[in-house]
Amino acid sequence: MPPRLTLVGMPVLTARWVLPDPDQAWPGGGVWIEAGRIRGTAKDAAGVRRLARRAGARVRDLGDAVLTAGLVNAHSHLELHALAGRVSAGGGFGAWIARLLEVRATCGDDVLSAGARKGADRMLATGTTTVGDIDSLGLTLAALRGHPLRVRAYRELLDARDPARTKAAVAGLSRMPRGSSRRLPGLAPHAPFTVSEDLLAAAARVARTSKLPVTIHWAETAAEVAWMREGSGPLSALLQGSPRTSGLTLFERHGLLGPSTSLVHGNLPGRGEPGRIAATGATVVHCPGCHAFFDREPFPLARYRRAGVPLALGTDSAASNGDVDLRREMALLRSTHPGLAPKEVWRMATIGSAHALGLGRHVGRIATGMRADLALFERNARSLRDLLDGLTASMPPVRGTWVDGRPSTAPDVSAS
């Protein structure tokens, strides 16, 4: 049983290692927390003593472990967590969606709410302190009332290109919640083939005027790309009025792309599209576990990296993944892209995902002024390289997490 971690009277934390970001590690370094934020840092034991004197506080040694920024999950659907293990991938993406909606319809709001909370507990227990979550039913925020996890709650917009539904969806945009530092609003037009251009334009307008970040599923399947570009493929039986252009072109046309936009999946970018995304500062979010679940062709990571596209990591929902554990996503990414440096994998799960959620100045790194969102992993190493290798490949046990400086590890650490 690990010791209970508390900050009462002990605001300067030290550990065998402090990893403030992917580019440096401080053996015996420290972090001073005050009022939920990082008030100061130290790179070694002498610095920790100086920091403690300045803080007028004791030093709390967390032992043979590595203290890092909390992980940031850039894409999930907590409202689907109750469906874990109940929707198979057989028959492809379309059949999966049909089964998902069928199973979801059998679950009451109480079941979905309890599932959302369980998923949030699981995230904290596995080192994640911030999540970008898609809310299509409007129940997740109530389900997570009082929960410590930091949530960018994206409201899903979907009209199935049906004008009768567009009006209501646009009207709903005038009622966006104000949010708080741990409950932050955002907009999620579902995908280019399920959202009309009128709704895309309205979302872009509200995002601009209210300074809200945007996330969109994009270029996930060949069926999506074929219907968008040519009106062909399996979706042509369900949808009419193909725009005969790529989803990315529509996003550009309506001004949806920018540094606070994330494009989720991006498995099948067209020629030149990675460069166009890079020019806007938008992030592409890769979900390795979901990718494996659907047994997809290799993710075009090298094309995005060559173009300079910011990259992030997400889990997607437990209905299309075995877990919502970012340690597992990092390990999967390492195994499918063995040439990718561990520090780039760590960057994606911290700084990259924080940027994707429009929170790059608040979470994802240990630095003075940032939110005190931290994770403590059981891991020792001889060097920064060794440390990052272990953190990203071996799913080290999580000894604790903090959100706004408060210990917040959920008691339930069992798998999903």
Ligand SMILES: [Zn+2]
């Ligand atoms: Zn998704």
